[in-house]
Amino acid sequence: MVDLWREVAEDLGMRYNFTLIDIDEALSGVREGTFDLAIGAITVTPERETMVDFSHGVTPSGIVTVVAKDHIHGKFETYYKPILLSLLKIVLILSTFMLASATIVWLLERKHRFHEREKQIRHLGDGIWWSAVTISTVGYGDKVPHTTLGRVVGIAWIFVGVTMVSLFTANAAAILSRPTVALTVTFQDLKKMDFAALDNSAASEYFDRHQMDYTGYDDIDEAIQDIRDRKTEALVGDAKVIRYLADEVYPGDLIISDNVLLMDYLAFAFQERSPLIEIVNVALLKHINEPRWQKTLFSPIHKEN
Numbered sequence: 001m002v003d004l005w006r007e008v009a010e011d012l013g014m015r016y017n018f019t020l021i022d023i024d025e026a027l028s029g030v031r032e033g034t035f036d037l038a039i040g041a042i043t044v045t046p047e048r049e050t051m052v053d054f055s056h057g058v059t060p061s062g063i064v065t066v067v068a069k070d071h072i073h074g075k076f077e078t079y080y081k082p083i084l085l086s087l088l089k090i091v092l093i094l095s096t097f098m099l100a101s102a103t104i105v106w107l108l109e110r111k112h113r114f115h116e117r118e119k120q121i122r123h124l125g126d127g128i129w130w131s132a133v134t135i136s137t138v139g140y141g142d143k144v145p146h147t148t149l150g151r152v153v154g155i156a157w158i159f160v161g162v163t164m165v166s167l168f169t170a171n172a173a174a175i176l177s178r179p180t181v182a183l184t185v186t187f188q189d190l191k192k193m194d195f196a197a198l199d200n201s202a203a204s205e206y207f208d209r210h211q212m213d214y215t216g217y218d219d220i221d222e223a224i225q226d227i228r229d230r231k232t233e234a235l236v237g238d239a240k241v242i243r244y245l246a247d248e249v250y251p252g253d254l255i256i257s258d259n260v261l262l263m264d265y266l267a268f269a270f271q272e273r274s275p276l277i278e279i280v281n282v283a284l285l286k287h288i289n290e291p292r293w294q295k296t297l298f299s300p301i302h303k304e305n
Helices: 002-012 023-032 075-109 124-135 148-176 202-209 220-228 239-249 276-288 291-297
Strands: 059-068 195-198 215-217 234-238 254-256 262-266
Touching (some): 002 276, 059 202, 059 220, 075 124, 075 148, 124 148, 195 220, 234 239
Parallel strands (some): 195 215, 195 234
């Protein structure tokens, strides 16, 4: 946000001075006219809209839940169960197609009598065996269709089977290479948890609107340390800030929930009816539509943990 402002100000020929201050004081300063604008991880919320005016939305964000990695409970539920369910789904789809082809061939072959009786598909079990060895490309040849329609089904199943085995292999590999821990914390889950949020943040305003209890913190590092020390279960905060902390400050220590509780935008804050808003928006829109800023500002809120 600071780098973006530097470029916008340079385009507009503006001179400026930075004052390092927390968001709550910055917004109060803008409202009272102490500052011309505030920049940083400032989320547009209904409560803040009554205090100040905002620029065009700069980058999508949201509020997410983060927990300490070594405090994940129920590893089967969070890791093995999703993998097993995904694999089971693929196996069921493959088995359904196998059973369908086996049944069709059996129905076509069972009433006919051929001199190669031992190779005839006389039972549904024979059809399943034929379908399995065909899709696996083993091709023992001990059970084969003899009727014209049976062979047509066999040809179709050969091509369908090769495609399905390829898809099965690709999907199984993708599932097994997923991150070792997955976490999903919903709004309903939070009602049962002892969680934290930063005071005067978009997250705290969100929970105040829903009349939910939480532990308030002035310092995000202190909140994260308390999570690691098991003094609280989770922290809910701005997705962009949480992602930065998880990647750069506490790499490998934090797990971010894979769902966003509330989508919002970060923006510059101005005094109400400030004449700067219009001219800043023009330059701002020019820059955020440049490819390099698109990649930076509109990268996914979540990466794979």
